[in-house]
Amino acid sequence: MTFSPADHTRLEAFWRYCLTHQYFNVGYPESADFDYSLLHRFMRFSINNCGDWNEYSNYLLNSFDFEREVMRFFAELFHIPFEDSWGYVTNGGTEGNMFGCYLARELFPDATLYYSQDTHYSVAKIVRLLRIKAQVVASQANGEMDYDDLVARIAADGERHPIIFANIGTTLRGATDNIATIQQRLAQAGIRREDYYLHADAALSGMILPFVDAPEPYSFADGIDSICVSGHKMIGSPMPCGIVVARRANVERISVEIDYISARDQTISGSRNGHTPLMMWAALRSRSMDDWRERIQRCLDLAQHAVDRLRAAGIDAWRNPNSITVVFPCPSASVWKRHCLATSGDTAHLITTAHHRDSTQIDALVDEVIADLKAPGKPVTLSPLQAPLVDGLGSRNRVYSTVGQPRPELLPGHARPERDSGVARLKGSDI
Numbered sequence: 515m516t517f518s519p520a521d522h523t524r525l526e527a528f529w530r531y532c533l534t535h536q537y538f539n540v541g542y543p544e545s546a547d548f549d550y551s552l553l554h555r556f557m558r559f560s561i562n563n564c565g566d567w568n569e570y571s572n573y574l575l576n577s578f579d580f581e582r583e584v585m586r587f588f589a590e591l592f593h594i595p596f597e598d599s600w601g602y603v604t605n606g607g608t609e610g611n612m613f614g615c616y617l618a619r620e621l622f623p624d625a626t627l628y629y630s631q632d633t634h635y636s637v638a639k640i641v642r643l644l645r646i647k648a649q650v651v652a653s654q655a656n657g658e659m660d661y662d663d664l665v666a667r668i669a670a671d672g673e674r675h676p677i678i679f680a681n682i683g684t685t686l687r688g689a690t691d692n693i694a695t696i697q698q699r700l701a702q703a704g705i706r707r708e709d710y711y712l713h714a715d716a717a718l719s720g721m722i723l724p725f726v727d728a729p730e731p732y733s734f735a736d737g738i739d740s741i742c743v744s745g746h747k748m749i750g751s752p753m754p755c756g757i758v759v760a761r762r763a764n765v766e767r768i769s770v771e772i773d774y775i776s777a778r779d780q781t782i783s784g785s786r787n788g789h790t791p792l793m794m795w796a797a798l799r800s801r802s803m804d805d806w807r808e809r810i811q812r813c814l815d816l817a818q819h820a821v822d823r824l825r826a827a828g829i830d831a832w833r834n835p836n837s838i839t840v841v842f843p844c845p846s847a848s849v850w851k852r853h854c855l856a857t858s859g860d861t862a863h864l865i866t867t868a869h870h871r872d873s874t875q876i877d878a879l880v881d882e883v884i885a886d887l888k889a890p891g892k893p894v895t896l897s898p899l900q901a902p903l904v905d906g907l908g909s910r911n912r913v914y915s916t917v918g919q920p921r922p923e924l925l926p927g928h929a930r931p932e933r934d935s936g937v938a939r940l941k942g943s944d945i
């Protein structure tokens with residue numbers, strides 16, 4: 515590939531832009547501390563996982579063997595025997611949610627799907643695409659589903675086959691819908707287990723709850739029928755991806771119907787990314803369960819640190835149990851925009867992801883939020899370290915550096931990022 519000088523300059527500028535912003539996403543749960551460099555050489559191949567990793571494919575350049583191992587890991591993580599499960603590496607949480615809703619609709623074609631107000635925006639889109647009747651259920655103050663409203667709506671609809679879309683960690687407030695409570699309430703309403711479908715949207719918390727001491731229920735053993743997780747959130751990946759796991763018996767019911775029309779293909783898209791299964795495999799192989807526990811505990815501790823600091827300053831900050839999402843009153847636009855905080859109505863949130871190796875970035879942000887909220891209307895004065903970018907490689911990076919040092923790759927002419935110590939690294943023997 516050759517570029518004109520102008521195009522070369524343009525790419526160079528984008529490279530610097532990416533370096534500047536790589537850790538600058540405190541409102542969103544994307545972990546940036548990954549290192550897949552041992553996989554870079556596979557970028558020259560057109561790897562395509564179209565179809566099912568469990569079947570022979572005529573397209574030989576696939577990474578099915580790796581995808582199978584990824585799915586084995588998640589079956590175990592979510593407490594379902596591998597042989598009783600089926601799932602695949604998706605393009606992200608949204609596709610996993612769509613797959614779960616699709617399975618549910620194929621099982622109960624006329625059913626109504628119930629999801630809470632706090633549900634990710636993609637679900638409204640999914641129910642429209644799949645033409646599923648849907649009802650929005652009220653949320654409690656912490657973002658968790660209002661179970662009284664759920665059963666009241668099911669009763670009012672006379673719905674005999676409700677599809678329940680449960681959040682295992684909502685996007686804005688990190689709330690987990692209690693699937694044990696949901697099932698108790700359905701049983702009390704006289705709805706038998708085989709008459710409803712329960713999908714768990716665990717885009718972020720699917721990689722948190724299995725690693726904490728006192729998790730809310732989240733697994734197949736707890737009664738779910740399918741679950742999705744995003745790969746680019748807690749795990750971290752350079753391109754969006756995720757996984758979905760479902761009960762094999764349910765998937766086989768749909769695959770029989772699809773069989774009838776064409777080849778056996780249970781996934782949503784035709785061609786599928788063959789590189790992301792490799793990445794997920796690498797991420798999972800390069801960390802032990804204890805590594806994950808440590809990583810997740812660090813994020814939770816940091817979230818609590820932010821809550822403690824804000825509350826000590828008299829600001830009404832809080833987080834849900836086992837959540838790395840810290841909710842607080844929305845500061846001025848200048849503050850949330852500068853820090854890329856996510857906001858909704860009168861609240862904002864920050865998310866403590868694993869590349870925050872110490873509290874430097876969070877503390878700097880908390881300082882500004884406190885200054886802003888305690889002195890409304892007063893312009894926030896910036897310390898030199900917090901000054902906005904000057905030249906695209908400005909001081910802001912140092913504030914947000916996760917290693918507390920100016921990052922060498924931020925210097926012009928430095929071609930490859932140096933990696934933080936302690937991040938996922940592939941061992942040569944794993945390849």
Ligand SMILES: *Cc1c(COP(=O)(O)O)cnc(C)c1O
Nearest residue numbers: 606607608634683684685717744
């Ligand atoms: C991020 C998120 C999604 C969407 O996942 P993508 O990987 O971005 O498609 C869905 N649900 C929840 C709760 C999320 O946080």
